[in-house]
Amino acid sequence: MAMLLTILSIGGSILLTPFLMLLVCIIFLASIGKSIGVRRLYVKTLLMIFEYGRKDIETALKNNRKSEKNEDIDEGYSEEITLEKNNENYSVSNGVANGRNNTVINKDDNLVFVPEPPQTKTEEKPSNDVIVQPKEKYNDFELSTVYEYVKAGVEAIIEDDVTSRFEAEELKNWNLLIRTNRGHEFISWKLTFIWMCGFCVRYFFLFPLRVIICCFGVGFLIVSTFSLSLLPKGSAKRWLNEMGYKIGFRVIGQGISAEITMHNVQWRPTRSSVCVANHTSPIDVMVLSTDNCYSLIGQRHGGFLGIFQRALARASPHIWFERSETRDRHAVTNRLKEHVSNPKNPPILIFPEGTCINNTSVMQFKKGSFEVGSVIYPVAIKYDPRFGDAFWNSSRYSMLQYLYMMMTSWAIVCDVWYLPPMYQNEGETAIDFANRVKSVIAKQGGLVDLMWDGQLKRVKAKKEWKERQQEEFSKRLIKAE
Amino acid sequence: MGNRSSLLLREEEIAQIQTETGFTPNQIERLYSRFTSLDRGDCGTLSRDDFLRIPELAINPLGERIVNSFFQNDDFNDRVNFRQFMQVLAHFIPIKKNKENKLNSREEKLRFAFKMYDLDNDDMISKDELLAILHMMVGTNISEEQLNSIAERSITEADEDGDQMISFEEFCKALQRTDVEQKMSIRFLN
Numbered sequence: 001m002a003m004l005l006t007i008l009s010i011g012g013s014i015l016l017t018p019f020l021m022l023l024v025c026i027i028f029l030a031s032i033g034k035s036i037g038v039r040r041l042y043v044k045t046l047l048m049i050f051e052y053g054r055k056d057i058e059t060a061l062k063n064n065r066k067s068e069k070n071e072d073i074d075e076g077y078s079e080e081i082t083l084e085k086n087n088e089n090y091s092v093s094n095g096v097a098n099g100r101n102n103t104v105i106n107k108d109d110n111l112v113f114v115p116e117p118p119q120t121k122t123e124e125k126p127s128n129d130v131i132v133q134p135k136e137k138y139n140d141f142e143l144s145t146v147y148e149y150v151k152a153g154v155e156a157i158i159e160d161d162v163t164s165r166f167e168a169e170e171l172k173n174w175n176l177l178i179r180t181n182r183g184h185e186f187i188s189w190k191l192t193f194i195w196m197c198g199f200c201v202r203y204f205f206l207f208p209l210r211v212i213i214c215c216f217g218v219g220f221l222i223v224s225t226f227s228l229s230l231l232p233k234g235s236a237k238r239w240l241n242e243m244g245y246k247i248g249f250r251v252i253g254q255g256i257s258a259e260i261t262m263h264n265v266q267w268r269p270t271r272s273s274v275c276v277a278n279h280t281s282p283i284d285v286m287v288l289s290t291d292n293c294y295s296l297i298g299q300r301h302g303g304f305l306g307i308f309q310r311a312l313a314r315a316s317p318h319i320w321f322e323r324s325e326t327r328d329r330h331a332v333t334n335r336l337k338e339h340v341s342n343p344k345n346p347p348i349l350i351f352p353e354g355t356c357i358n359n360t361s362v363m364q365f366k367k368g369s370f371e372v373g374s375v376i377y378p379v380a381i382k383y384d385p386r387f388g389d390a391f392w393n394s395s396r397y398s399m400l401q402y403l404y405m406m407m408t409s410w411a412i413v414c415d416v417w418y419l420p421p422m423y424q425n426e427g428e429t430a431i432d433f434a435n436r437v438k439s440v441i442a443k444q445g446g447l448v449d450l451m452w453d454g455q456l457k458r459v460k461a462k463k464e465w466k467e468r469q470q471e472e473f474s475k476r477l478i479k480a481e
Numbered sequence: 482m483g484n485r486s487s488l489l490l491r492e493e494e495i496a497q498i499q500t501e502t503g504f505t506p507n508q509i510e511r512l513y514s515r516f517t518s519l520d521r522g523d524c525g526t527l528s529r530d531d532f533l534r535i536p537e538l539a540i541n542p543l544g545e546r547i548v549n550s551f552f553q554n555d556d557f558n559d560r561v562n563f564r565q566f567m568q569v570l571a572h573f574i575p576i577k578k579n580k581e582n583k584l585n586s587r588e589e590k591l592r593f594a595f596k597m598y599d600l601d602n603d604d605m606i607s608k609d610e611l612l613a614i615l616h617m618m619v620g621t622n623i624s625e626e627q628l629n630s631i632a633e634r635s636i637t638e639a640d641e642d643g644d645q646m647i648s649f650e651e652f653c654k655a656l657q658r659t660d661v662e663q664k665m666s667i668r669f670l671n
């Protein structure tokens with residue numbers, strides 16, 4: 001027993017020095033914002049391993065299928081669409097439309113329920129005979145008229161566009177993490193072995209290293225903001241704050257192995273502007289902050305996030321408000337206006353969706369931030385779900401649980417696109433402007449542009465939306481009367 | 482997590498549901514994963530509220546009637562298990578010529594459609610029931626008299642024995658020329 005302990009302690013002391021060297025090296029590199037390409041290599045290697053795993057799973061599945069192949073004759077109505085043929089996705093870069101994969105059914109689109117149908121859309125164009133048929137029937141009410149609604153309803157039960165956005169995105173191929181599997185671990189011994197190796201690397205090497213780096217980053221931010229708060233206001237303080245802010249977030253970014261690619265840096269948000277981005281998780285803030293200093297706005301949190309928020313607020317202007325204040329939209333808008341009116345303030349970062357969405361779509365933008373009347377810098381953030389799901393399902397996991405999952409994932413790989421600044425057109429309402437910005441972000445990020453309110457994660461659909469549908473139906477009836 | 486719980490579906494259960502409904506094992510697993518993600522309380526059954534949490538269904542004027550059709554079999558139970566869930570969905574499988582299936586025949590599809598109107602489950606559609614459905618569809622946008630005349634006309638058009646009600650037989654006749662197979666079928670992918 002004593003022997004074992006001494007061996008362990010000797011082994012530990014030998015390994016400790018390189019480990020610490022590595023740590024210092026990573027932190028130093030992170031703080032000057034340079035990369036020597038280790039992460040890029042790591043990501044490439046991972047992709048090769050996943051590709052190998054995918055092939056292995058496919059051959060195993062094929063062998064299984066052969067034994068139980070039953071001739072399933074499909075004809076006529078049910079269409080033959082093979083979903084397996086999506087291999088080309090591997091060569092495609094991140095951020096290409098990948099909205100709805102893994103579908104169960106093929107929906108008929110002649111009756112689509114959206115919260116507020118655009119006025120121009122009432123006149124559906126009869127493009128094929130499937131639509132023409134029911135259209136003729138609306139000349140009068142018939143017993144069969146309502147079945148389009150029944151069918152649409154059952155289709156929504158099988159598959160809908162909204163609730164799936166609040167669940168982790170499903171992957172086409174297993175990325176060798178347990179939490180995304182579909183019972184793949186025991187496909188073959190080779191794959192199980194790879195998974196075991198990956199497990200050891202992630203939990204016994206990467207995880208402790210990341211925790212230490214992350215703690216260092218948070219500690220650095222807290223200490224630097226505290227010492228900055230002692231300095232008098234002025235340009236020196238602003239400059240130091242900007243440096244400290246970026247360094248702190250870069251170190252934390254290393255702590256979750258974030259491999260971030262910034263595109264179009266010429267449109268990086270300038271001072272006293274509003275920066276608007278799609279929201280997947282609190283990590284969004286970190287991702288954007290590695291490249292630019294922002295003022296943040298949001299609800300006051302408790303716990304780990306709370307410590308963080310208070311630290312940040314010491315050194316530079318951020319807007320944190322109490323939960324009770326959120327109802328008072330005017331107060332929030334006023335504080336926003338006040339912030340933007342000072343040309344020395346850093347750009348303010350807003351996530352107008354108001355809730356985290358699983359990075360496959362963009363939901364309704366709240367109009368508040370578009371009422372400020374300032375220039376808007378849209379930013380699209382797209383994570384690569386193959387290396388670890390960045391989506392924070394806040395109803396299921398706490399912040400620390402989420403961080404733990406992030407740190408034991410392979411990496412966080414993401415693309416950030418700065419988009420050209422946008423201004424509100426004359427005569428354009430805040431809602432229209434918000435929708436315009438949203439569609440630009442959705443297009444760049446390859447996300448599905450949805451009209452639904454992200455708050456549906458917690459609350460039920462509004463009654464008025466149903467009334468809108470009733471109105472639509474009545475219009476069709478009236479026309480014929 | 483929907484994915485993980487799909488492991489809990491046993492081979493026998495899949496086989497049983499497959500023979501009952503005609504879904505392929507792959508479809509059954511995918512629908513099971515959907516079922517579990519709708520099941521917020523993780524109790525293996527769905528309540529009416531679980532269904533109505535789907536926004537697209539909640540704003541469907543007939544949403545509540547559709548949900549109700551899942552709770553038909555058994556009046557005392559206000560929760561649906563996966564088997565019952567699949568049996569209702571099986572009505573919407575397209576009809577295949579060489580495959581006999583109890584649940585997706587033309588008659589079953591018509592029966593499902595009939596029950597949408599038959600609020601009190603007496604196998605007859607009365608004028609009041611028709612009016613109630615019309616109310617659900619149009620809300621307050623059409624006047625009472627107009628709705629009344631629509632309901633009356635629909636009844637007289639379909640009614641053959643003059644009892645001012647539509648029986649299932651009369652209903653089938655009225656929809657004889659309607660393409661029920663298409664209207665009540667969903668394209669399930671393999």
